[in-house]
Amino acid sequence: MGMGMEMDMGMGTVALLLRLCVLLLIVCTANSSDHQQRFKQAPKFYNSPNCAAPPADTCSSAAVHVAMTLDTTYLRGSTAAILSVLQHSSCPQNILFHFLTAASRSSSSAEASAVLSATFPYLKFQIYPFRDSAVAGLISTSIRSALDCPLNYARNYMATLLPSCVRTVVYLDSDLVLVDDIAKLAATPLRDHVLAAPEYCNANFTAYFTPSFWSNPSLSLTFSGPRRKPCYFNTGVMVIDLQRWRAGDYTTKIQEWMELQKRMRIYELGSLPPFLLVFAGNIAPVDHRWNQHGLGGDNFRGLCRDLHPGPVSLLHWSGKGKPWARLDANRPCPLDALWAPYDLLQTPYALEA
Numbered sequence: 001m002g003m004g005m006e007m008d009m010g011m012g013t014v015a016l017l018l019r020l021c022v023l024l025l026i027v028c029t030a031n032s033s034d035h036q037q038r039f040k041q042a043p044k045f046y047n048s049p050n051c052a053a054p055p056a057d058t059c060s061s062a063a064v065h066v067a068m069t070l071d072t073t074y075l076r077g078s079t080a081a082i083l084s085v086l087q088h089s090s091c092p093q094n095i096l097f098h099f100l101t102a103a104s105r106s107s108s109s110a111e112a113s114a115v116l117s118a119t120f121p122y123l124k125f126q127i128y129p130f131r132d133s134a135v136a137g138l139i140s141t142s143i144r145s146a147l148d149c150p151l152n153y154a155r156n157y158m159a160t161l162l163p164s165c166v167r168t169v170v171y172l173d174s175d176l177v178l179v180d181d182i183a184k185l186a187a188t189p190l191r192d193h194v195l196a197a198p199e200y201c202n203a204n205f206t207a208y209f210t211p212s213f214w215s216n217p218s219l220s221l222t223f224s225g226p227r228r229k230p231c232y233f234n235t236g237v238m239v240i241d242l243q244r245w246r247a248g249d250y251t252t253k254i255q256e257w258m259e260l261q262k263r264m265r266i267y268e269l270g271s272l273p274p275f276l277l278v279f280a281g282n283i284a285p286v287d288h289r290w291n292q293h294g295l296g297g298d299n300f301r302g303l304c305r306d307l308h309p310g311p312v313s314l315l316h317w318s319g320k321g322k323p324w325a326r327l328d329a330n331r332p333c334p335l336d337a338l339w340a341p342y343d344l345l346q347t348p349y350a351l352e353a
């Protein structure tokens with residue numbers, strides 16, 4: 001009996017240690033294992049007859065501009081997202097991609113760029129090294145979660161990184177796929193707004209900011225006055241007028257909130273709250289079909305999430321779980337099956353067709 005118990009305890013400890021080791025291994029080898037990722041080559045996609053002639057250069061008015069971040073860790077997600085954009089576009093040759101990469105990891109950027117060229121030989125894209133070291137000093141929290149990777153803040157710097165002739169850009173996260181024509185999203189009427197995104201007025205907006213924010217009138221006044229009722233929006237899918245952004249210097253406005261956050265905690269983790277502080281209640285609406293978010297599941301328990309009611313143009317695996325990780329682990333959520341067709345990863349077991 002005693003023996004058995006001791007053994008159980010021993011086994012338990014060993015199991016725990018093993019699990020810890022595995023965790024450490026995952027964390028520490030995440031980058032090196034990504035270096036071995038190989039992707040299948042995507043086919044060439046052609047414009048339908050009624051499209052404008054493909055843009056001759058970045059400044060051409062026929063171009064539909066799409067911006068995304070790019071790093072080796074999320075490459076599998078990025079390639080799936082790009083493929084989905086091209087596949088559902090009626091004028092795929094008119095899409096120009098702008099990829100923001102971390103300047104501090106130039107080898108990673110170079111590799112990601114090489115993988116992209118090999119995977120999408122016909123893709124029109126440019127790479128913009130983002131000085132992530134500059135923003136790293138602005139990230140306040142001691143908990144350095146994935147949400148606080150400096151590259152997450154790159155979307156705040158598009159107006160300066162992208163050429164000044166680029167006016168409207170669609171920003172997309174890497175953990176999503178489109179099942180509709182991105183040109184429709186890009187054509188969202190911004191009217192006199194800088195930014196358009198789907199709004200969620202039922203979300204508890206209060207919860208994104210700390211009690212010290214709400215109890216300080218000079219801060220909480222941000223959300224009163226001529227603004228509409230502020231609503232949550234997700235920064236993973238945005239249509240942005242870069243010209244108006246530049247004119248209003250919104251990069252500095254967002255940065256100022258980040259600087260304040262460094263001195264006093266006014267919001268919870270992430271790159272999203274500063275966007276809410278500057279834009280919530282003052283954005284152009286986009287139909288919810290363009291960001292069916294939260295499919296990554298519950299942040300705490302990892303539960304699977306269902307689609308929100310209504311039509312779907314874009315599926316977004318925001319949240320803790322990513323479809324590629326769950327598929328690899330043989331524990332997919334039902335909706336991960338909708339991501340799988342866009343997966344270009346070449347598995348070692350795949351038979352050559």
Ligand SMILES: *[C@@H]1O[C@H](CO)[C@@H](O)[C@H](O)[C@H]1NC(C)=O
Nearest residue numbers: 203204205206207208209211
């Ligand atoms: C919203 O969140 C705040 C802060 O977390 C909380 O105090 C409040 O009760 C919540 N309201 C609702 C309606 O859930």
